[in-house]
Amino acid sequence: MTHYRTYLIDLDGTIYQGKTQFPSGKRFIDRLKASNSDYMFVTNNSTKNPAEVAANLTENHDIATTADQVYTSAMATADYLVEKQFKQVLVIGEAGLREAIQANGIDIVDKQPADAVVVGLDRQINYEKLTEATLAIQAGATFIATNVDTNLPNERGMLPGAGTIVAAVQTATQTEPIVIGKPSVIIMEQALKRAERTADEVVMVGDNYNTDILAGIHADIDTLLVYSGVSKPDDVHEQSVQPTHEVDTLDDWSIED
Incomplete structure (x- = not known):
């Protein structure tokens, strides 16, 4: 070894x-x-920030962890956006993703024009969000997915993951996303x-x-x-x-x- x-x-x-x-x-x-x-x-997981992930490990699993020991697909997505110099991004996602993007000085917009559309897990997804993402990609925005996990393990069972939302946008735009996770x-x-x-x-x-x-x-x-x-x-x-x-x-x- x-x-x-x-x-x-x-x-x-x-x-x-x-x-x-x-x-x-x-x-x-x-x-x-x-x-x-x-x-x-x-x-x-793109829904939680690193401090929340660290707190879960520390408080619920007795594994003392700090935020700097955590790297999420949201953080990797934000780093990628900075590397590729995207300035305005339309986001389907939750707080962890939005916080990571904004922390890197990138503007989040609700509709086009946008340089990129980032799609992650969003448990408040609705038709209007899908519509704006679709229109922005059709207008030329780069389609980026935090991850394409089909399911999210939960005490209720295997719930729909980010990949289900990514698939909806992909179907509507006939465009393959750049996958980060x-x-x-x-x-x-x-x-x-x-x-x-x-x-x-x-x-x-x-x-x-x-x-x-x-x-x-x-x-x-x-x-x-x-x-x-x-x-x-x-x-x-x-x-x-x-x-x-x-x-x-x-x-x-x-x-x-």
């Missing part, structure tokens, strides 16, 4: 499951801290910049082959798949490209290796 300078770590299904604590997730983070290993939580390489490239690391210095840890692991593979980053959430061994072993490492539980991973 390889010694990694920084661990990029998924949250839901990896460190916890919804409101359910994973003792192995907490022990994994405790071992990273004890070994002075750097780590950053990388999540496709996992499994896209973009969020990984932005996370590496944030962590000030190169691809060969980090490992992506997650429970979902189709998001976490593919994101690492696309970015030439080593991956650690833990079978505590979405993916199952039989399904993963049929894939043409395998994770770098696999464990049944994070307790099985040796930090010192």
Whole structure:
């Protein structure tokens, strides 16, 4: 095995499951801290700001976390908008996404003209929001999706994710979006910049082959798949490209290796 300078770590299904604590997730983070290993939580969730994500880990899962240890798809989207010099953006999304964009000095507009349309999870979605997004893209705005997750795990079940809203806009515009979140390489490239690391210095840890692991593979980053959430061994072993490492539980991973 390889010694990694920084661990990029998924949250839901990896460190916890919804409101359910994973003792192995907490022990994994405790071992990273004890070994002075750097780590950053990388999540496709665009609805919450990093302080809220950190508070959830600290208060509900007994994993003391600060905002600077969290990198969301909203933050990666905002960094991408700055990099590409977009100035006016129409947003379908919640507070975490809007705050991340505005914090980078980008104007949010409600209708065209707009340089870009950013679509994330929005639990107050309505027809008028879809209409304005559609018209702006038809007028030439770049279509950007925070992520295309089809479902959002919840105590009620697998609720509609951001991908369902992205699909509606894509259907109306017949336009493929630029996707920021996992499994896209973009969020990984932005996370590496944030962590000030190169691809060969980090490992992506997650429970979902189709998001976490593919994101690492696309970015030439080593991956650690833990079978505590979405993916199952039989399904993963049929894939043409395998994770770098696999464990049944994070307790099985040796930090010192």
